[in-house]
Amino acid sequence: MGARLSGTEVVALGGHVGLEAVGKDLLLGALPPVMHMRASTTEAPAACWLLNQAFHEMREDRSGASFVADHLARLLFVQVLRTYLAEAHTSPAGLxxxxxxxxxxxxxxxxxxxxxxxxxxxxxxxxxxxxxxxxxxxxxxxxxxxxxxxxxxxxxxxxxxxxxxxxxxxxxxxxxxxxxxxxxxxxxxxxxxxxxxxxxxxxxxxxxxxxxxxxxxxxxx
Structure with a gap:
């Protein structure tokens, strides 16, 4: 995940989405290896806010930061999926x-x-x-x-x-x-x-x- 804060400054945030071992292929098989969210999409403002919140939580290391960041990542994943679904008509056949x-x-x-x-x-x-x-x-x-x-x-x-x-x-x-x-x-x-x-x-x-x-x-x- 990445977030541009100002000018040419770029902050990269890494993470993963945990999936149950049984059935994870149902989702992974329907998704491309990399998903790109354009700034013009409906979900982009919410995604940017979530990214910045996650960045601040991890940078300031406040109490409960890991818990908050974990939930922010889940919400971010939902926004990415929504973007993908909005353009799913161009995707390969699948769920x-x-x-x-x-x-x-x-x-x-x-x-x-x-x-x-x-x-x-x-x-x-x-x-x-x-x-x-x-x-x-x-x-x-x-x-x-x-x-x-x-x-x-x-x-x-x-x-x-x-x-x-x-x-x-x-x-x-x-x-x-x-x-x-x-x-x-x-x-x-x-x-x-x-x-x-x-x-x-x-x-x-x-x-x-x-x-x-x-x-x-x-x-x-």
């Missing part, structure tokens, strides 16, 4: 480009908000106020995958997250994600990850990832 589309976003929110629902193409097209054919074509163009594939991938992502973070029984997890039986869920999960749910839970916890508050890899701001 953020689909979320930035006024027609596709309502359908995405439905799928993500209630993954256990047996969503049909007709349901999702209705939410987007489009015909099924037009919706399916536009969704694949923007998200990179067909709607049915996206629903499946989202359920598997939710399953991986739950198996990593909590001790929900596999049968209960299967039901919460809309599968008629534990075996149906287990078969779908194994086809996707190469491991049965219980095997995956054991493997990810044994790997040392279990119990961390987040992973320190993230995009460059």
């Amino acid at each position: 953020l480009r689909a979320l930035a589309d006024a027609q596709i976003a309502p359908a995405l929110r439905l799928m993500q908000g209630d993954p256990s629902h047996p969503w049909t193409l007709a349901d999702l097209a209705r939410a987007a106020a489009m015909s099924r054919t037009s919706f399916a074509d536009r969704f694949k163009t923007l998200a990179g995958v067909p709607p049915v594939t996206y629903v499946h991938n989202w359920r598997m992502r939710m399953a991986r997250h739950s198996l990593w973070r909590d001790d929900t029984p596999v049968a209960a997890l299967a039901s919460s994600l809309g599968y008629a039986s534990e075996s149906a869920f287990s078969n779908a999960f194994k086809r996707t990850t190469g491991m049965a749910p219980r095997q995956y839970r054991h493997a990810i916890r044994a790997s040392g990832v279990w119990g961390r508050s987040g992973d320190h890899s993230g995009p460059v701001l």
Whole structure:
């Protein structure tokens, strides 16, 4: 991160955004390696204020400076994402480009908000106020995958997250994600990850990832 204070004086601030190990690829895969915020963007004034506040907190080393700077960095990341979403129409197909589309976003929110629902193409097209054919074509163009594939991938992502973070029984997890039986869920999960749910839970916890508050890899701001 960088901030120009006056004249030719430039102050560079370095940092990272912590992401959970399970699912971080969902965001990182949708973002470019470097994001540039132009001064003309709507979010630029707020971003400049956040940068200057972070600079002053770190320079003066006041009580609670690290806590304040951490939250300022999170808010700055939101402003950068907003800038990116505003220009997402020029980006490669992916989650953020689909979320930035006024027609596709309502359908995405439905799928993500209630993954256990047996969503049909007709349901999702209705939410987007489009015909099924037009919706399916536009969704694949923007998200990179067909709607049915996206629903499946989202359920598997939710399953991986739950198996990593909590001790929900596999049968209960299967039901919460809309599968008629534990075996149906287990078969779908194994086809996707190469491991049965219980095997995956054991493997990810044994790997040392279990119990961390987040992973320190993230995009460059």
